[in-house]
Amino acid sequence: MTKRLATYLADGIYELLQEWAHQERRSISSLAAFILEKAAREHQEQILKQPPVSEQQER
Numbered sequence: 001m002t003k004r005l006a007t008y009l010a011d012g013i014y015e016l017l018q019e020w021a022h023q024e025r026r027s028i029s030s031l032a033a034f035i036l037e038k039a040a041r042e043h044q045e046q047i048l049k050q051p052p053v054s055e056q057q058e059r
Helices: 013-023 028-049 053-058
Strands: none
Touching: 013 028
């Protein structure tokens, strides 16, 4: 199920996203969703690559 998210952006970021979205011919909302999904998936991959906490403490 799709969820909705509202956020606040630092000064200038909206304009950067607006230009980027225009270059890719997509909406700002679609671009933001793409960026967030990509970052979340990359973060999850990093977590899965890390050794368990018990192994980190033995070092």
